[in-house]
Amino acid sequence: MKHSYDIIVAGGGHAGCEAALAAARLGARTALVTLSPETVAQMSCNPAIGGLAKGQVVREVDALGGAMGLVADQTAIQFRLLNRSKGPAVRGPRCQSDRDAYARAMLTRLREQENLDIVADEAMRVLVADGRVCGIATAVTGDLAARAVILTPGTFLNGRMHCGERVWPGGRVNEPPSTALSASLRDLGLELGRLKTGTPPRLDRRTIDFDRLQRQDGDGDIVPFSFLTVRLRIDQTPCFIAYTNERVHQLLRDNLHRAPLYSGQIESTGPRYCPSIETKIVRFADHDRHQVFLEPEGRDTDWVYANGISTSVPADVQLAMVRAIEGLERAEILRFGYAIEYDFVPPTQLTSDLQVKRVPGLFLAGQINGTSGYEEAAGQGLMAGLNAARYVARQESVVLGRDQAYIGVMIDDLVTKGAEEPYRLFTSLAEYRLLLRYDNADRRLTPLGHEMGLVDEPRRRLLNEKLAAMERIAAALAACRDGSKSFAELLRRPEMTLTELAGRNADLARLTAALPLAAEQVEIEVKYAGYLERQARQVEGFRRRELRRIPDGLDYASVPQLRHEAREKFARIRPTSLGQAARIPGIGHSDVTVLEIHIERLRRRQGHSLS
Ligand SMILES: Cc1cc2nc3c(=O)[nH]c(=O)nc-3n(C[C@H](O)[C@H](O)[C@H](O)COP(=O)(O)OP(=O)(O)OC[C@H]3O[C@@H](n4cnc5c(N)ncnc54)[C@H](O)[C@@H]3O)c2cc1C
Known part of the structure; x- marks a missing residue:
């Protein structure tokens, strides 16, 4: 082979970029093979990063030394902390991004990263020798050798795009699909599934009547993504809100037979939480209007993303639909919405380190695993790069727990439950969401990232400074008194804020002003101390179950009294702990008990240490 690497990452999307950067940062000689470097880190759908649960993931990626948060901060045009008025567990930072600037900034990072080559080519086949990955075959460069391969081809696997009756092969608008790679995965014995998603039309800013729309500005006090971005001041660009109406709905009802996302022309499963407008008007037939967020795609562009009317109806219906919306009567469409269906690898075929069970050395991350979303892709990419x-270095895999990170929740869900529909994160998926907050991702993950070699010294120092500041603020709150009550006790009152208490004491004011991030976290931890303690106790129980390991290679056929369905599921998913076994859908408490008794017997018989 012409070139030899430790790791090849195939696909330069959000998963591929984090995977390649993480692997190279750890010293592995890495190649990022991608169809075209100009489309690296493209936002295929909405020009935004973060949101509920997703914002937490961006912070987790950042806390582990990843790039998404820094690039998002560098290229954002508007910031909002969602659910600001609600509890800290469900708040999530989000930004509107300048789509092109984001992709350019990520490409610059990739180019500047040591140990990383960017190869513009198509990965056609995964090469395997002696049952292990040994490289990839590319379309032009030829075969490239590697000890591990990470596939991150997004929506490109056997992609077919639909706009009304028009159907054509493609991985994303104006980009070819990746068909050979799909076939290669089948040849390796992997089962493939099919999913679908859609995107809305992009409008010409100059043809929108903004005066008739509701304006939505960014936050006054920006909450950036990266823990390294201490303060950020930018000129923020507003978004606007429009509404569909009965005329729009009637038009869509009349044309449902021409909407592939709805009509059955595409048979695969789509995202339930992010339905097309044609699906919404049927599913929510009693709603007389739906919101349409008009999001600018950048500072120096006329492209506006019409969030909320993702659609697959033909171009003529799209134009009529858009022009039936108040404020958009004169609107021109710069790019029509479309639907895409693509192959994915049902992720129960992976171990928790995102490695394909039947092909050691082959890792998968991003949309190929049935997920949807840039942040989900980035989180998996980073973990795949690390693992x-x-x-390659023959070190043990790192698996984040459900109690440690949203990334851990996501990967555990994927490998344990699979993805029947495109998977996206929600705060409700995390049992311990009060612990997995956006504000404490650095405390949760930066020490681990540093130990693994992903996080550099300045980032760790910043965390240590924050921890020291938190201690000082907490000590001041305990020491300051107002009458019989300490400030810490006063802060527990719902109506009390740290800012108000700081106004009563100069020392506290100085401490909180010096490191607002530390102050924010102390405030949350004091206010929610009771809930946090309760959740910490639940985590102890969870950890005990996770520590009850199931021996590698356990022969489930030899477990007496196990139900047939449980036997089949355990053998297929191969859970690593009794905790994971219990989370497999369709597995009952009694199945786990039968398994536990069997393992206990084995342990006694073989003197095995299982816990
Ligand atoms: C039409 C459409 C609508 C979408 N709608 C939504 C939505 O509503 N909500 C949402 O959260 N997400 C949506 N997404 C998904 C979002 O874009 C993805 O979840 C996210 O980009 C996945 O990241 P990724 O890194 O896995 O793949 P991608 O970002 O798709 O990147 C894949 C990369 O791999 C490269 N590549 C592919 N095959 C090969 C190959 N064989 N060799 C070399 N390089 C290759 C491509 O050029 C590309 O750079 C949508 C995507 C599309 C296309």
């Missing part, structure tokens, strides 16, 4: 580098 591929550890695989």
